[in-house]
Amino acid sequence: MGSISRVAFLGGVDDGKSTLLGRTLVAAGALRSDQLDDLAEASRRHRDTDVDLSLITDGLRHERAASITLDVAYRHLVIGDRRVLLADCPGHRSLTANAFTGVAGAQVAVVLVDASRGPTEQTWRHLALSRLAGVSSVVVCVNKMDLVGFDPHVFDALRASTFATASTLSVPVSVVLPVSALTDCNISAPASELSWFDGPTLFDALSSEPTPAQIPGGHPLRLPVQFARGGVAFGSVACGEVAVGDTLRVLPRGGSARVMAVSTWRDRRQHAASGAVRVELSGAIPARGDVLAAPNDPPLTTTSLAGEFCWFSTSPPHPDAPVVVQLGPQRLPARASCGAVLDLERGAWHLGSVEPSSIVELFLDLDTPAWVDTAVPALRRVLVSDPTTGEVLAAGSIREGRR
Amino acid sequence: VFLPSRTANSQDVPAPPCTVAVVAPVPVVRQWLTPPELVDEAIWVIREAVALATKTVLLFSGGKDSAVLLHLAHLAFAPDPAPLELLHVDTSHNFDETISFRDDAAARYALPLTVASVQDSIDAGRVEDHGGSRNALQSTTLLDAVAHHRYDVILGGARRDEDRARAKERIFSHRGPSGAWDPDRQRPEPWNLTSGDLEPGGQLRVFPLSNWTEADVWRFTVDTGLEHSSLYFAHRRVVVERDGLLVPVSALVPAAPGEAAVERTVRFRTVGDATCTAAVASTASNPLEVLAETIAADVSERGATRIDDRSGDAAMEDRKTGGYF
Numbered sequence A: 001m002g003s004i005s006r007v008a009f010l011g012g013v014d015d016g017k018s019t020l021l022g023r024t025l026v027a028a029g030a031l032r033s034d035q036l037d038d039l040a041e042a043s044r045r046h047r048d049t050d051v052d053l054s055l056i057t058d059g060l061r062h063e064r065a066a067s068i069t070l071d072v073a074y075r076h077l078v079i080g081d082r083r084v085l086l087a088d089c090p091g092h093r094s095l096t097a098n099a100f101t102g103v104a105g106a107q108v109a110v111v112l113v114d115a116s117r118g119p120t121e122q123t124w125r126h127l128a129l130s131r132l133a134g135v136s137s138v139v140v141c142v143n144k145m146d147l148v149g150f151d152p153h154v155f156d157a158l159r160a161s162t163f164a165t166a167s168t169l170s171v172p173v174s175v176v177l178p179v180s181a182l183t184d185c186n187i188s189a190p191a192s193e194l195s196w197f198d199g200p201t202l203f204d205a206l207s208s209e210p211t212p213a214q215i216p217g218g219h220p221l222r223l224p225v226q227f228a229r230g231g232v233a234f235g236s237v238a239c240g241e242v243a244v245g246d247t248l249r250v251l252p253r254g255g256s257a258r259v260m261a262v263s264t265w266r267d268r269r270q271h272a273a274s275g276a277v278r279v280e281l282s283g284a285i286p287a288r289g290d291v292l293a294a295p296n297d298p299p300l301t302t303t304s305l306a307g308e309f310c311w312f313s314t315s316p317p318h319p320d321a322p323v324v325v326q327l328g329p330q331r332l333p334a335r336a337s338c339g340a341v342l343d344l345e346r347g348a349w350h351l352g353s354v355e356p357s358s359i360v361e362l363f364l365d366l367d368t369p370a371w372v373d374t375a376v377p378a379l380r381r382v383l384v385s386d387p388t389t390g391e392v393l394a395a396g397s398i399r400e401g402r403r
Numbered sequence B: 001v002f003l004p005s006r007t008a009n010s011q012d013v014p015a016p017p018c019t020v021a022v023v024a025p026v027p028v029v030r031q032w033l034t035p036p037e038l039v040d041e042a043i044w045v046i047r048e049a050v051a052l053a054t055k056t057v058l059l060f061s062g063g064k065d066s067a068v069l070l071h072l073a074h075l076a077f078a079p080d081p082a083p084l085e086l087l088h089v090d091t092s093h094n095f096d097e098t099i100s101f102r103d104d105a106a107a108r109y110a111l112p113l114t115v116a117s118v119q120d121s122i123d124a125g126r127v128e129d130h131g132g133s134r135n136a137l138q139s140t141t142l143l144d145a146v147a148h149h150r151y152d153v154i155l156g157g158a159r160r161d162e163d164r165a166r167a168k169e170r171i172f173s174h175r176g177p178s179g180a181w182d183p184d185r186q187r188p189e190p191w192n193l194t195s196g197d198l199e200p201g202g203q204l205r206v207f208p209l210s211n212w213t214e215a216d217v218w219r220f221t222v223d224t225g226l227e228h229s230s231l232y233f234a235h236r237r238v239v240v241e242r243d244g245l246l247v248p249v250s251a252l253v254p255a256a257p258g259e260a261a262v263e264r265t266v267r268f269r270t271v272g273d274a275t276c277t278a279a280v281a282s283t284a285s286n287p288l289e290v291l292a293e294t295i296a297a298d299v300s301e302r303g304a305t306r307i308d309d310r311s312g313d314a315a316m317e318d319r320k321t322g323g324y325f
Helices: A017-027 A033-047 A061-066 A093-103 A121-133 A152-168 A202-208 B036-052 B064-077 B096-109 B118-123 B138-149 B214-224 B287-296 B301-305 B315-321
Strands: A004-010 A073-079 A082-088 A108-114 A137-143 A173-178 A222-229 A232-237 A247-251 A256-263 A275-283 A291-293 A300-311 A322-327 A330-343 A348-350 A359-372 A381-385 A392-402 B056-059 B085-090 B113-117 B153-155 B172-175 B203-206 B235-242 B245-248 B262-267
Touching (some): A004 A121, A017 A082, A017 A108, A017 A202, A033 B301, A073 A202, A082 A202, A093 A121, A093 A300, A108 A121, A121 A137, A121 A152, A121 A300, A121 A359, A152 A173, A222 B036, A232 B036, A275 B036, A300 A381, A322 A359, A359 A392, B036 B064, B036 B172, B036 B203, B085 B118, B113 B118, B113 B138, B214 B287, B245 B262
Parallel strands (some): A004 A082, A004 A108, A108 A137, A137 A173, B056 B085, B056 B153, B085 B113
Antiparallel strands (some): A073 A082, A222 A232, A222 A291, A232 A275, A247 A256, A247 A291, A256 A275, A300 A359, A300 A392, A322 A381, A330 A359, A381 A392, B172 B203, B235 B245, B235 B262
16 A cells, blocks of 8 residues: 555646645645745736635746646645645646646546536546546546535536546546635535535545555566666566566566566565565566566467557557557557547547547557556556657557457 | 665765654654655666666765665665766855765765866856856756766656746656757656657656655655765854845855854755755754654745745746756
């Protein structure tokens, strides 16, 4: 179990996300006195107001000038006895790649809905991105409840439509909350205006979310090789356990190697089940990109992958254009072709045009065989990039490899 | 823990005791332990950086963040030597303690150290010295050294909690040939995965401590018994009080007319250009006491100690877009 919860805040433009995040930081006591002074000064300078909470995380010149979050900002705080690392994600559709950067790696996503206008296409996109990114739960905050007079009927209708769409998109929404970021209603403490609401505050929801184990229990060893020198391999155990004396398969290279020594950053040991390790081997000599695997239950090796991706590039995928696929430490020349596109409103897949921020099905034909394990998050996550410019075209998750 | 042994001829920096009796009532809670995932993440990032590089360099100033980074780089490969070199961009505005610590550490870890001098850049006419802090001038010296030694991956100890512009930067920050950070064109970095392909002639700045806080640096120090420069622990020093900051008096920074130079018990929270680094009043004399003080501090690290970052709310962003690390 990790000791830091990683939480991403997502919301459409003007849903009040930066204000909610600023409110969260202030209520959690995460700002020190000089940072509060800076905030007051920036508020006077940029907004002609006493305190504009959104300026806390909008830290870049362009952001403060335009009142828009352009890229992810990361902030530390403590809620209850839980340490939290917040990612403040931009809301604009053209900045989806940056938002995905923030949510991919988070365990919990907080998605905002503006109570006065209801969910938008961006709301559904943020829910779908949260699932694709692999968060284990989503907290939906219906913000600006003050603008609808704290009306429980408005909230109930929004909660129902949120759960309905989340269900068609298979998004793990754990709770929908009414809040008002402007006045700290139901964020750090229950609010009298929302006395009809019997659910948790945002802080309750964030401090009670269990930090999940990312690694399936009982899964056989997968140790992707990040760096190798001679018979020494460096990497992080993705699942299973590596132990001195084991004989391991080296894939896709082939051959097997015996484990002579195991060490972590703390000490030499007989076995290791997680984290960064160094392994001395005798036998087949691995290189970066290989995986060390349990011999009786190795991962699939294949040249054909299919998965679900968020497409970032302004030009759609072209089946003849060479791409580079990164899967763990593997760097694989490939071609990418597009299957169906996700209709966010209806949760249905259909054939259609691919735009930046579309969620799409991609088929990847690799020039050489690669290993993949779709049961382990870290071993199915993929970047697709342009080999000449390095531009990241898409990121996503492999659903299926074919033999 | 694999700790490098001190070499016999290393300059003897008085090292703080690392195992100490706790004086204040200290509850045994999680906030005193280094989150193991931060260490694993940093080691993963360092190994990834080295694997992507043709030639890796670690920016080592002798400050606490770079000392932690250097130790993590050591742990990432130990007992093999870390496959990288060290570079210090030297402003010549130094505290003597930093320089002796720097040389001692390079010797202990047995890694080659290059010192690139801002003074040389000034003498060669590459940059103009307008007096005062040389932080912004470091960029040119850094870029010249990177080009000369053909480094393509540059590890730095920056943390996102230091500054609002740092909070926005990727762990793997792709920079063009000019080294400039373009905040409007950062590459996506989901799950900490980066596209390893550099722009032609481009370079990669890598920040393994991105998700660490100032307190995490001290937690790790307590955990591992890591040594830091004596500047970080309470000592007697002559200072003047200026704009609420305790400014150390030296040949570079004399007391202004009318200012009273007084000896106080102080330590430094950050150590940078000696003309713009302020001290804080403190009696914390070992890492555990410093950690306790850091957790309780009412003022941020930069607010307490950096004179130059008070010159505008985008001072760091402006330096980074000019190629700063």
